[in-house]
Amino acid sequence: MALRMLPGPLLGSLVLLMFLLVMQFLIKYLPNLVGKGLPIQAIVELIAFNLAYMVVLAVPMSVLTASIMAFGRLAESGAWSVMKSAGVSFGQLVWPFLLVGVGLTGAMGYFNNVVLPEANFRARTLWIDIQTTRPGFELKQGVFYDWLDDYMILVRSLPPDRPDRLEDVLIYDYTDGPRLRTDIKAASGTIRPVDGGRFLEIELVDGEMHHKQSMAGEGGDRYEHMTFDRHRMRIETPDLGFSRSDPSGGRRTDRTMNAAGLRKLVDSLEASRTIHGTRMHEQTVALGTPAAWPLASVSELPGGGVRDTTSVPTAHPALVGLDSAGYRQVYDVALQEARAGRSVVESARHVIQRSAQRADQLRVEIHKKNSLALACLVFMLIGAPIGLGMRRGGLHIAALVAIGIFLFYWVTLVNGEKLADRGLLTPWVGMWAANLVGGIAGIWLTVRIALDRRATPTRWTRFVRRHFPIPDDGDPQV
Numbered sequence: 001m002a003l004r005m006l007p008g009p010l011l012g013s014l015v016l017l018m019f020l021l022v023m024q025f026l027i028k029y030l031p032n033l034v035g036k037g038l039p040i041q042a043i044v045e046l047i048a049f050n051l052a053y054m055v056v057l058a059v060p061m062s063v064l065t066a067s068i069m070a071f072g073r074l075a076e077s078g079a080w081s082v083m084k085s086a087g088v089s090f091g092q093l094v095w096p097f098l099l100v101g102v103g104l105t106g107a108m109g110y111f112n113n114v115v116l117p118e119a120n121f122r123a124r125t126l127w128i129d130i131q132t133t134r135p136g137f138e139l140k141q142g143v144f145y146d147w148l149d150d151y152m153i154l155v156r157s158l159p160p161d162r163p164d165r166l167e168d169v170l171i172y173d174y175t176d177g178p179r180l181r182t183d184i185k186a187a188s189g190t191i192r193p194v195d196g197g198r199f200l201e202i203e204l205v206d207g208e209m210h211h212k213q214s215m216a217g218e219g220g221d222r223y224e225h226m227t228f229d230r231h232r233m234r235i236e237t238p239d240l241g242f243s244r245s246d247p248s249g250g251r252r253t254d255r256t257m258n259a260a261g262l263r264k265l266v267d268s269l270e271a272s273r274t275i276h277g278t279r280m281h282e283q284t285v286a287l288g289t290p291a292a293w294p295l296a297s298v299s300e301l302p303g304g305g306v307r308d309t310t311s312v313p314t315a316h317p318a319l320v321g322l323d324s325a326g327y328r329q330v331y332d333v334a335l336q337e338a339r340a341g342r343s344v345v346e347s348a349r350h351v352i353q354r355s356a357q358r359a360d361q362l363r364v365e366i367h368k369k370n371s372l373a374l375a376c377l378v379f380m381l382i383g384a385p386i387g388l389g390m391r392r393g394g395l396h397i398a399a400l401v402a403i404g405i406f407l408f409y410w411v412t413l414v415n416g417e418k419l420a421d422r423g424l425l426t427p428w429v430g431m432w433a434a435n436l437v438g439g440i441a442g443i444w445l446t447v448r449i450a451l452d453r454r455a456t457p458t459r460w461t462r463f464v465r466r467h468f469p470i471p472d473d474g475d476p477q478v
Contacts, residue, residue: 017062064379067379068401074388075390101377184207200235206228209224211223372413
């Protein structure tokens with residue numbers, strides 16, 4: 001009975017959350033989509049690809065809301081009391097729901113590790129294509145059109161009955177650079193696409209042209225002013241409109257790689273750390289640390305003078321019998337080799353640190369995908385006892401409680417991710433802390449409901465009743 005009550009609230013809350021997330025997406029990104037002449041198919045694909053991350057957020061929260069509503073209805077209708085009276089335990093009631101949670105966890109695990117990265121990658125590729133798309137050629141009256149390479153066109157009037165007719169035209173030509181800009185003014189003109197739309201042919205009537213011409217040999221520029229009865233110009237219109245790039249190409253990030261790709265990259269980073277760690281160790285051993293040798297600064301070398309503050313051995317057998325020039329020569333060579341060795345060590349140390357940080361970030365993404373999947377089971381474990389304890393199954397109450405719990409979960413997850421990325425927490429702790437806290441809370445609530453703590457007096461109540469008994473309400477003694 002209880003399990004049959006779950007699909008309705010689950011689907012209802014899922015549809016509502018998906019609708020809200022889609023509306024949020026459209027409100028945020030719709031201004032960047034309109035006005036570019038995009039085909040409807042491209043917009044639908046962009047929304048469909050972005051539905052993937054919305055599903056990742058909506059499914060766990062829908063599970064929490066639906067479980068609170070389903071069990072709340074059982075408590076509100078009194079069915080749970082009847083079940084307890086008939087000997088049905090909380091475990092017998094809740095285990096089918098936990099199986100549903102396990103199934104959703106497995107499905108979301110596959111979705112997060114396989115479907116979500118591919119959807120993110122295709123959404124990212126399509127979004128880049130949209131952002132680089134120029135709008136189709138469309139002149140507007142009194143507005144500069146600046147989407148053509150090296151040209152800006154302003155038309156003061158566009159007759160509605162002649163879409164190819166232009167009146168009071170101003171064109172800025174930047175083909176020779178901004179300094180040598182050519183200004184073209186005309187009383188009227190016509191415009192039409194040619195060669196399949198690759199070019200625009202503009203014929204201007206009754207105008208003038210202002211042009212600067214560079215005079216390199218004479219020093220300075222020459223100004224030219226010309227008038228014309230008719231002037232024809234052809235402007236190339238490359239890359240206007242929307243074009244799709246190859247969806248299989250492009251570089252993938254940690255958000256667009258599946259779990260197998262992330263693990264492979266982590267293994268390569270660990271191999272790089274091992275190689276550079278071995279190199280750093282070998283270079284450190286090669287440099288040596290002769291602590292038993294007496295050391296002196298360069299100012300104490302034969303001939304005096306302060307050239308460096310690096311301490312050098314003064315009793316090495318190779319230095320015995322050398323004059324001042326030989327001493328300095330040996331020292332300079334040794335100092336150069338030591339600095340080169342130290343540079344190798346420092347470079348290896350930086351590579352090791354960067355590789356470790358990057359590997360931790362990738363591990364965070366791996367744990368995050370699995371942690372969000374397990375949230376379905378955790379929220380099912382939390383929602384069942386909360387619903388029975390609330391004794392109300394209304395949507396508004398369940399939604400408020402679910403939002404509060406999910407906000408706590410999400411804030412804990414996001415902050416754990418940031419701390420893990422900065423190296424302040426290990427990746428698994430940062431990503432699994434929210435599930436760990438939620439699991440402990442769910443187990444505690446489950447035990448409390450299973451033991452029927454409402455019917456069992458607390459320790460404080462038992463203490464008060466034992467030491468401060470309430471008098472009987474019978475007849476008063478005379």
